[in-house]
């Protein structure tokens with residue numbers, strides 16, 4: 001019961017902030033956004049997610065960012081753009097472009113179709129059958145194919161949202177270019193202009209990283 005009460009309290013706070021920013025234009029001191037923050041809540045960022053621990057609780061399938069045009073220095077989004085349809089991802093990208101200041105930076109990391117396809121074709125059992133410290137499978141599914149399918153249709157997150165699209169660098173870069181970004185570059189794990197990159201990037205064995213400048 002206490003947990004349910006807490007959940008409503010947190011969701012209430014998230015929504016209140018959303019309307020405060022949207023209607024009054026207040027957006028505090030923070031000039032960076034962590035889209036789909038999940039468990040990786042970053043200080044000095046607006047953490048945006050469905051999860052109650054975010055600063056702004058927002059279903060990005062239905063709502064876009066409440067921030068003003070040209071107001072943010074950076075937007076990061078790690079392991080999450082795959083949770084949206086291709087068309088919705090393009091809308092989100094255009095909104096990221098809108099809220100960034102001129103020369104603002106977007107850093108996205110997402111599961112790589114190329115890495116995953118290579119691991120599938122080479123039947124990389126070391127990767128697919130990895131165990132968690134408590135002995136459970138890291139990736140659900142009985143066979144390599146079942147596990148591979150998780151990246152396309154699985155990995156239900158908060159609110160039951162599942163993966164909807166799998167990108168490689170070329171396909172995600174196109175969405176950034178369509179949104180108007182001036183430069184779009186593939187980056188190595190933790191290679192970035194962002195000073196706090198070690199708190200942002202994760203899962204290098206399955207993701208590629210992209211940095212784009214407005």
Ligand SMILES: C[S@@+](CC[C@H](N)C(=O)[O-])C[C@H]1O[C@@H](n2cnc3c(N)ncnc32)[C@H](O)[C@@H]1O
Pocket residue numbers: 035036037038039040048049050051058059060061062077078079080083157158161200202
């Ligand atoms: C795999 S987690 C990644 C979390 C974190 N960015 C990281 O690097 O570990 C994906 C996150 O996307 C969020 N998410 C999925 N669909 C969403 C939606 N429609 N609106 C907002 N957040 C969403 C989930 O709640 C989850 O926290």
